[in-house]
Amino acid sequence: MARIKLERISMRFGDFYAVRDISLDINNGEYVTILGPSGCGKTTLIKVISGIWRPTEGKVYVDGMDVTDIPMEDRDVGYVFQNIALFPHMSLKENVAYSPRVKDQGDEAMESLSTEYLELVGMLARAGMFPDELSGGEQQKVAIARALASGSKMLMLDEPLSALDARVRVELRYELRRLVKKLGITVLHVTHDQEEAMSVSDRIVLMRYGAIAEVGTPLEIYRRPKSVFAANFIGETNLLECTVSDKSKNGKTKLKLRGGEEIRASKTDFKVGDPVVISVRPEHVYTATDGLEAEVTAVVFMGTYWRVRTTAASRDFVEYNVSSDDEVPSIGDRVHLVFNKKAIVVFERPRGGIEGEIKLE
Amino acid sequence: MDGAPVSFLKRVDELSGSSKVRRSWFAFACAVFIIVIVVPSIFVVTKLFTDWGLVDSVINNDGIRDTVLSAVANSFSIALVVTVIDIVVGLPMAWIMVRKDFKGKKWLDTLLDMPLAFPTAVLGISVVMFWGAPEGVELPGLGIVVSPYVMMIFLHILFTYPYMVRSLSAILEQIEPNFETAAMTLGASKWTAFRTITLPLFRAGLATGFILCFARSLSETGGTYIALTMMGVESTFFTGPSFISWLKSDTSVYSADEMMGAQILISVIMIVLALLLLVVVRKAIAGFHIPLKKVWPDLGRKLSRGPLPKAKDVLTIAFLLVVVLLPAFYIFMYLTQPIPDIDYGVLLGSIATSFLVAGVAVAVDIVIGVPMAMYIARHRDGKLGQTLDGLVNVPLIIPTTALGFSLALFWGGFGLSESFALLLVILGHISFTYPLVVRNLIGAIEEVDPAYEEVAMTLGAKPFQAFRKVLFPIVKSAVIAGGILAFTRSLGETGATTAISNTVNTVPIYITKLVQSGDYTEAAMCSIVLIAICFVIMLVLRLVTSRRSGRDA
Numbered sequence: 001m002a003r004i005k006l007e008r009i010s011m012r013f014g015d016f017y018a019v020r021d022i023s024l025d026i027n028n029g030e031y032v033t034i035l036g037p038s039g040c041g042k043t044t045l046i047k048v049i050s051g052i053w054r055p056t057e058g059k060v061y062v063d064g065m066d067v068t069d070i071p072m073e074d075r076d077v078g079y080v081f082q083n084i085a086l087f088p089h090m091s092l093k094e095n096v097a098y099s100p101r102v103k104d105q106g107d108e109a110m111e112s113l114s115t116e117y118l119e120l121v122g123m124l125a126r127a128g129m130f131p132d133e134l135s136g137g138e139q140q141k142v143a144i145a146r147a148l149a150s151g152s153k154m155l156m157l158d159e160p161l162s163a164l165d166a167r168v169r170v171e172l173r174y175e176l177r178r179l180v181k182k183l184g185i186t187v188l189h190v191t192h193d194q195e196e197a198m199s200v201s202d203r204i205v206l207m208r209y210g211a212i213a214e215v216g217t218p219l220e221i222y223r224r225p226k227s228v229f230a231a232n233f234i235g236e237t238n239l240l241e242c243t244v245s246d247k248s249k250n251g252k253t254k255l256k257l258r259g260g261e262e263i264r265a266s267k268t269d270f271k272v273g274d275p276v277v278i279s280v281r282p283e284h285v286y287t288a289t290d291g292l293e294a295e296v297t298a299v300v301f302m303g304t305y306w307r308v309r310t311t312a313a314s315r316d317f318v319e320y321n322v323s324s325d326d327e328v329p330s331i332g333d334r335v336h337l338v339f340n341k342k343a344i345v346v347f348e349r350p351r352g353g354i355e356g357e358i359k360l361e
Numbered sequence: 362m363d364g365a366p367v368s369f370l371k372r373v374d375e376l377s378g379s380s381k382v383r384r385s386w387f388a389f390a391c392a393v394f395i396i397v398i399v400v401p402s403i404f405v406v407t408k409l410f411t412d413w414g415l416v417d418s419v420i421n422n423d424g425i426r427d428t429v430l431s432a433v434a435n436s437f438s439i440a441l442v443v444t445v446i447d448i449v450v451g452l453p454m455a456w457i458m459v460r461k462d463f464k465g466k467k468w469l470d471t472l473l474d475m476p477l478a479f480p481t482a483v484l485g486i487s488v489v490m491f492w493g494a495p496e497g498v499e500l501p502g503l504g505i506v507v508s509p510y511v512m513m514i515f516l517h518i519l520f521t522y523p524y525m526v527r528s529l530s531a532i533l534e535q536i537e538p539n540f541e542t543a544a545m546t547l548g549a550s551k552w553t554a555f556r557t558i559t560l561p562l563f564r565a566g567l568a569t570g571f572i573l574c575f576a577r578s579l580s581e582t583g584g585t586y587i588a589l590t591m592m593g594v595e596s597t598f599f600t601g602p603s604f605i606s607w608l609k610s611d612t613s614v615y616s617a618d619e620m621m622g623a624q625i626l627i628s629v630i631m632i633v634l635a636l637l638l639l640v641v642v643r644k645a646i647a648g649f650h651i652p653l654k655k656v657w658p659d660l661g662r663k664l665s666r667g668p669l670p671k672a673k674d675v676l677t678i679a680f681l682l683v684v685v686l687l688p689a690f691y692i693f694m695y696l697t698q699p700i701p702d703i704d705y706g707v708l709l710g711s712i713a714t715s716f717l718v719a720g721v722a723v724a725v726d727i728v729i730g731v732p733m734a735m736y737i738a739r740h741r742d743g744k745l746g747q748t749l750d751g752l753v754n755v756p757l758i759i760p761t762t763a764l765g766f767s768l769a770l771f772w773g774g775f776g777l778s779e780s781f782a783l784l785l786v787i788l789g790h791i792s793f794t795y796p797l798v799v800r801n802l803i804g805a806i807e808e809v810d811p812a813y814e815e816v817a818m819t820l821g822a823k824p825f826q827a828f829r830k831v832l833f834p835i836v837k838s839a840v841i842a843g844g845i846l847a848f849t850r851s852l853g854e855t856g857a858t859t860a861i862s863n864t865v866n867t868v869p870i871y872i873t874k875l876v877q878s879g880d881y882t883e884a885a886m887c888s889i890v891l892i893a894i895c896f897v898i899m900l901v902l903r904l905v906t907s908r909r910s911g912r913d914a
Contacts, residue, residue: 052542071666072545079546085539089561102549102557102656150547 009058036207078147259314285320377825405767415622455529480853485584532566580760583855628763734802765860794847801843
């Protein structure tokens, strides 16, 4: 059992707030990723939860108990570091047996726990080796086993995969999810890789400037982001400035692009004349015989599909995908673009403009 | 800039493009290192065979033999006790310097190095004044009567402790702090994390610190001899180096042959034991494992929290203040006394000699040390690299008195004797300061990615240009740090200078002579003048270099 509750957590360094006023509930056995650009305070947050840092304000509860003042060695939180931090002078077995050893649980517990968890991550055959004899991915598996062998019911992963090769990274993340789900452990996984966050988590906490920008399941945030920032940071999207030009009785909205071209969206709460921004993902843009006129500026092969980049008559940059088996236009061709009405998300136009809103730092 | 130096640099740049020129330059640096530094340092060992008669007669003379052996035994046991104390007190101090952040840390950092800038002869006066109540000194000390042995331990801690803290800090800084954090998230208390993780990773630093402190204590002459003189026991209590000093100062006790035999014997014993030590300590510390697997979580917790860690920090700082800093600075108490008449002509003359020796030695160290350091740093895996790396340490661990004696014998064999005394003294000072410069440089160059120079060369820079414009600016601060260390070390050296010549009058020699004739006040004033000059120079050097680097950036 490990339910985590954060209550108005702030962490201040001098005058700088690394994390400001964060409240969050995490359920037992939930896999939550904390996603955000670098410097947004995501690592600070898990360091506060694991007791490595004491928050300047706010409280941390685990299973209803206030643990804010409990030092990290008594917190029972597994922590996996970005730089792995396996003890270089100990064998893999000694590394994994470290927690039972320092808790003085006896030789038997050290033996059985280290065997069990090395087995679980598939590294038992190499128990006698030293960390520097392993590849990065293997080292990180052992580090995870070491954290789990502490018997902890929650695991903090601080960018655990970012130091690894692309291939290993992808394999290990599924392995990681399978493992912790099997053990029923609550996981907080910090990452700046949105693809990684999408593919492993039950829920994503999107952070920015030390605060939570948005919380939701990967699908919710991808399909219905609540801010221009989230729409842009998670997945790829086209952002176009528009004005609401007309609304039908049932709320269906018509929008006018900067060049005056009109497009249809589904129901919104905006009024006629409101300045808005729409987000439409490349996979929801199609070519047709009629629609927004655009000139092709680049065609890029992405591996499984083509990405076509265009400049529309409205002076917006619009990208769309073409299946790798299909014909692609050449640079300079004129095309007509239409958007999947249901997939268009409409936002209030941010005061600082789109650029300011999607800036990462 | 005027034309001449530019075209000279250009020519060097051009020449450096040829691998033949580079190889012969490195060969030259190696040759100088071997012929001028290594061989003369240990030459005395050959005397054991060529002049066995002299040594044999000393060995057969019970009186001298016992004195020599007890002197050597004193040297080694004092060095051992001092080094162990340094480790015990130095560890928590290194911890404070690296892992803690507090107001005034910069001050503490500077204070820590201060005793290194004092000539050891000065420290000798200061320490005896502080702890004891020597006759002929008007100033009140603590008046504690201790045996010469204990007093030597107090004295040697002063100039070895900073080395220990520095070596330990350097390693601690390289140990990933995440290791401790990881251990603590796994349930280890701070104390347990330190014992099981950090301490075992410390071994390399411990070996370096151990060797540095042990060698420094073993070879110290000036301070030891002055302190013993002030206590009035210089002719009854000996360390190896102080015995040689005493032999030189009082030629009436033994015959010339006996003296030569005794000096050869002492030098050889100390050189051989010191070299053995270098190997043994390295091996022993590298192979040492803390046998204790068991952990006591409750005890660890008690040691990690509450009053105990605080008490440890307070005691550490108190030790630094009471045992290291106060005794070192006690000499300034003489400023409260009426100013005595000093023969400024002689004092300034000796200062000029000291600065000439130190300046030339450091300049030579840098010029022939840079190619050596570059080679060692970049060829760590090669046989030659490893051999050179070991050889560089040799002059560092040989007692400087023995080194000086050996050097004088070596060059004396070529007919270079008293008339070239100054040159010989400079050669001697090059020998024991060279490792300080090279060690610092190797450390710095190893940190620099060779890719920087490679990039510069792909952009068309000649090797020397790449060195001058890319590598050197990066390691400049290490060159300066090593240079300052070597300079102050040369300035404070007594043993090697006396062993080489009786006529070259450096400041520590002059101060020693004043103490021998009982002129403590004059000796103290000269010391204060010397310290003041040192600080001004170091300050100016820091200012100049920091401004220069500010402009370059």
